[in-house]
Amino acid sequence: MVRILNNLSELKETRFGQPRPRHGLNLLWWFAHYCVQIDSNGRMTAQCDPENGAFGFHRFYNKERLLPKTTLPYYEVGNLHTPGSLPDYVTRSYTGQSDSSNTDRIIVSFDSRWKRFEKIYVTQHSNLVRFDQNHTYCISTDLLKNIKELSRNDFLREPTNGSERVSIIFICCCLLF
Template sequence: MVRTLNNMAELRGSSFGRPWPRHGLKLLFWFANDYIVFNDDNQMFANPDPKEGDFGFHHFQNRRECENNVCKRLLPYDGYPFYEVGNLHLPTSKSLPKYVRKYNTGNIDTSNMDRLIISMRSDRIVDKVYVTQHEDLRSFDPVNTYCISRGLLMIICGHSLSNFLEQAGYSTHDYCTIL
């Protein structure tokens, strides 16, 4: 079961995107402020279409992982395709803002472990937003996978990057260093 984060306190309690040099919180800030647009019905509209591959978006299979003959998907299936973004090693991720990419080491370490996954309807309305992290080179960590509510995304839009990072639990030293 994927837990939904509805406010800054829950995001801070999740430990997603921390500690520095992880990029997940910066990726989430970019997504809320620059990638999605809320329409008059508070639906999230993807701009541009993730199918086009901008910013490193690519199809996410949500494949079953099996252990001891028990198989489950990372995310609940809602009938819509999934798209993943956040792999800073992809050439197309260079179009992400510099503040998202800045401290990526290029190595296999914590600077590239965070991902954002969306499920999207055919009319480019984003149905669900998830954040997760790698637990190893092949798998995402189901314990550290969260759904981000529309309300939390709207809250994030009301912050500057430095204020958001502080509210989300980066220490003053960490977020001053990364800006």
Template sequence: MVRIQTLHTLLDLQKSGFGRPSPRHGLNLLYWFANRCVEVSYWNLITVLYDPRTRVYGFRLFHNDEELLPVTNQPYYLVGNLNHDEARNLPDYVRREYNRNLNISYTDRIIICVGRFSISVYVTNFNPNQTYQISPQLLRTIRRMEREDFLRETTSVISYILYLLTPSINYQDCILTVN
């Protein structure tokens, strides 16, 4: 049976390491998702604003063949693969550091389980030890924040400074040599 830790606070998210280091896009993807794809009710019920079956923003059916997530009869949908054509509809701040040749720049995904009466939200980089459920409370907290404040709160000072500096870096021009 899969046991997944639930992230309830910004500190939990920061400690998880999800979406870092730069140029990973997970934190920006999560911010976009919380603010544009879901609403959270007073009773902590999550409502999806887009039908993921339409593939808007690159949502795709996720089969969970490797049992990364709990086995269920409800469908899972994944978003965040910047290789898909529909991902071009994601905001620039989610896509800006994407580099097809740099695998770390697009490893993060959001997966939702759409049940009849409930929706579960997960973040992952496809490592079972780094897959987390996002609580409705955390989604609500993210929705109340400006993006820059969210990034500052969920990254270390050094990571945040690097994030602010990296938009001007073209990763295709960077060459890493190992002797």
């Protein structure tokens, strides 16, 4: 069972795309702003065509059963080994080394007849070959709408969890005494 993320707090709790040099948060912001349009009924219309390899999309065969079984094909995006396919702000921290800078991916189920994404998932590699089932999440349309409302800087600046606020308050209180 893949957990559904409904808001920014839930996304940040997962630590997806963190810490740097991971690119997942930039990738997700780019996807929300440039690859999907959400109508008033919550249908997610594709603004790019995963079938033709746009932005480095390629078929994901779900051999490891990472995601639920579906009649629709899955496509994956976010592999930084494909030069020039994603914006610079997504690829900027890529080192080309065997580190965490190329860990994160987005996987979509795509209905080519209607040009719609049925489901959108974020995941990360657990090693150089396999994805981590414990760090694979479905992104709700509400979360995508929230991301679309934010500038990239504001999205990246959102606290990862409540601990930053608690630490700042604790430090300030300590300084007063």
